[in-house]
Amino acid sequence: MQRAVLAAAEHHAEAPHLDALARQALAHAMAERHADAAVLFERLHRQQPDEPAHALNLGNARLACADVDGALQAFEAAERLGGDGVALWLGQGLAWLAARRFQEAGRCLGRAYRAQPGASDVALAWAQYLVEMERFDDARRCLARIDIAAVSPMQRRGVAWLHAQAGDEHLALQLFAACLADDPGDDVTRLQYALLLERMNRVDEAGEQLAAVRHPSAQPALYALCRGRWLRRRGDARGALAHVRSALEHAGGDEMAAQLHFEAARLHDLDRDEDAAMSSLQQAHASAKRAFHVRHPEAEHADPLAWLAQRLAAPAPAHWHAPIEDGHPPDPVFLVGFPRSGTTLLQQLLRMHPALQVAEEVPVLEDVIAALYGDARDGDLGARLEALAPAQRTALRGRYWSAMAAHAPDPYRRLVDKYPLSLTRIGHIARLFPRAHTLCLLRHPCDVVLSCHMQAFGLNGGALAFSSLASTAEAYARVMTYWEEQRVLAGCAVHVLRYEDLVVAPGPTLREIHAFLGILPHGGGIEEFHRQAHERETRIRTPSYAQVARPLNTDALYRWRRYRRHFAGEPMARLAPWIERYGYRE
Incomplete structure (x- = not known):
């Protein structure tokens, strides 16, 4: 975003008040006062509606405010005005990703990554897309390009979670610990840290992180999933189930809903309530299938075992079994x-x-x-x-x-x-x-x-x-x-x-x-x-x-x-x- 704002500022030499307005907007954005930045970028866009950089910057600010629809409208305006390049592809791709439009996100973010694979913000966005698509090996290679010292604290938190998802647990643990040392009140990062610890069978440490969460109600689904897993590991299936049930209405999306329903099924199974377990599994798979088809709409009618068509039609020749010395x-x-x-x-x-x-x-x-x-x-x-x-x-x-x-x-x-x-x-x-x-x-x-x-x-x-x-x-x-x-x-x-x-x-x-x-x-x-x-x-x-x-x-x-x-x-x-x-x- 900073790159785009500075480029726009160069156009205002003949209009000092617009130049000052752009710099003020930039200052808000750099201080993560995104709502204030969005107001100023919108004023700039209205005063110079033919300038694609204003629309681009407005899209970035709206996206930072979680106004995904507004961000997409602004990016589309920038594109109509002739905007092009990595800044646009990056912002637009992140907006499509937030909108769960994965095909469009992949096209935009892939284009940005091919153009500037060494840019940390671009690599981070592309890695986020790859993890969403469960392309974990590709994500690890992409994450290796990121200079962690060069990213913002917010981006560093994202890098930690992506490393945890992609399988680099050691680095993820280090990053989570560093992020929490800088900001002990970051409950989302603490919960993600606890989930990784539980996944690594470090259950007591996961419990310590859960106990340090300051505002559980601010992240009801994530907290319930984390606490439910921890309680299950501690042998309290019924207490875990109470937490998971309470969070289902706050799941927010099919991905989290699937995880909560799968967890509920495990807990019903431990409680020997087989009918309830099967009911939870039906809901879990329904959510998982919807999430899958959003990512892979072309696979809706595909055979999930299509690769079984690759088969030998006759016994392998004897020479196949000769040892290879290489x-x-x-x-x-x-x-x-x-x-x-x-x-x-x-x-x-x-x-x-x-x-x-x-x-x-x-x-x-x-x-x-x-x-x-x-x-x-x-x-x-x-x-x-x-x-x-x-x-x-x-x-x-x-x-x-x-x-x-x-x-x-x-x-x-x-x-x-x-x-x-x-x-x-x-x-x-x-x-x-x-x-x-x-x-x-x-x-x-x-x-x-x-x-x-x-x-x-x-x-x-x-x-x-x-x-x-x-x-x-x-x-x-x-x-x-x-x-x-x-x-x-x-x-x-x-x-x-x-x-x-x-x-x-x-x-x-x-x-x-x-x-x-x-x-x-x-x-x-x-x-x-x-x-x-x-x-x-x-x-x-x-x-x-x-x-x-x-x-x-x-x-x-x-x-x-x-x-x-x-x-x-x-x-x-x-x-x-x-x-x-x-x-x-x-």
């Missing part, structure tokens, strides 16, 4: 399974072994596949992979290991790439990593489906596929059909285990895994697992973050039985063949 580390161990099958628990247990290191749900293989095929989603996968020249395959492997280096820095420990839905990439694994081992974790299909339906996976991770028990059961059947067919054709080394065995008999189950991987058994016991979970300095990037910090227990086994009547009809019809196939009982 100087890279040993081929990874891929830890896969339908979501909510227990892969996070197994990941934590494998992390204890001194010969292994774990990369947790980073889509590196997905990025390699996207680079190879772009948006192609169907056709004969085998023919495409067979057509790869040796140099192409080496380049793709190099791309994978280069991207994975930040997540698996120890060259002497074998990588476990935990990305559950890589079970739908078994053909790519066979071609690119012929000496890989794949661990596939199963769990009772009904427990998996119920758990997926109950989770807030994010606006890109289940808003459509998991919106009902029926749709989740259909997704399970389609994915597991793909897996069982494709793993036979791929001919990869696969070890299948069951979550229930891992929980009931972790020692023998882990020894079987170690033997499959060709590594010596490790003497670390369950006590070491719990110690590592509690001492972990980064958050666990799945909805299971709270469960894996608890002592190993059987509480989650066969929870679906309490919801049996909700599985009647289509969900059970879809799942019955898989229950039988995997040796479970209804």
Whole structure:
């Protein structure tokens, strides 16, 4: 905004009173007296209606006053008057973002970022858009361009929250602490800080931040979500539910409403009120779907599992399995399974072994596949992979290991790439990593489906596929059909285990895994697992973050039985063949 105001001031040399008015408006804006600035910029716009800079500055001031419609009108006027450049694209993009018009916001902010990627205000706005779209890897790269020392205190608070969302917890914690040291009365930042601490299983510290909130009623939805999660973690489900219920009428948007309804469903489940839990889940998914379609209107009628069209039509040729000697580390161990099958628990247990290191749900293989095929989603996968020249395959492997280096820095420990839905990439694994081992974790299909339906996976991770028990059961059947067919054709080394065995008999189950991987058994016991979970300095990037910090227990086994009547009809019809196939009982 300062850049635009100063540019406008240069036009007033022949009109000293307008020059003085512009400088006064600038002073108000710099002091964050945005309402006063808006009044003066509006006067300037009326007196010189053909000057695009006045309309631009008026738009910025109105946006700072949360007058989104007025800001958009002013920016449109600036554009009609011939206004152009980063200042306009930035302001207009932020206004579209505030209006939840994500397609327009992306066009404007992307244009500004391409023009000036090194400008901190531009990078901050683009990162905000990327986080809204859940493009977290892109957001991290964008945030790395921001000179934190050069941004305003208000922008620094925004940077802290974006880092928390994008996965850089250490920097987010430092920024939150610094912001609160400068302004202890900033309740929004304190609540965001508390949410991150709870997400990192630092529950006592989250409670300390909650206790320091000065005006809870000023942020009723955010406070209720934060306090509700904290009370749930402290074992007070009914007290948590009272807070969450009280805030639903103040949710303000579908994104917050979805989070509150998902939290309410968890609390009803803990209170063993299954019907109320399912009612809350229906409302949660309705809100999540609306939020998803606002961001991705083109996906309203799209198949959320369209990528399953990429499949092998015949057994992989024998030469696919020949080892590749290209100087890279040993081929990874891929830890896969339908979501909510227990892969996070197994990941934590494998992390204890001194010969292994774990990369947790980073889509590196997905990025390699996207680079190879772009948006192609169907056709004969085998023919495409067979057509790869040796140099192409080496380049793709190099791309994978280069991207994975930040997540698996120890060259002497074998990588476990935990990305559950890589079970739908078994053909790519066979071609690119012929000496890989794949661990596939199963769990009772009904427990998996119920758990997926109950989770807030994010606006890109289940808003459509998991919106009902029926749709989740259909997704399970389609994915597991793909897996069982494709793993036979791929001919990869696969070890299948069951979550229930891992929980009931972790020692023998882990020894079987170690033997499959060709590594010596490790003497670390369950006590070491719990110690590592509690001492972990980064958050666990799945909805299971709270469960894996608890002592190993059987509480989650066969929870679906309490919801049996909700599985009647289509969900059970879809799942019955898989229950039988995997040796479970209804």
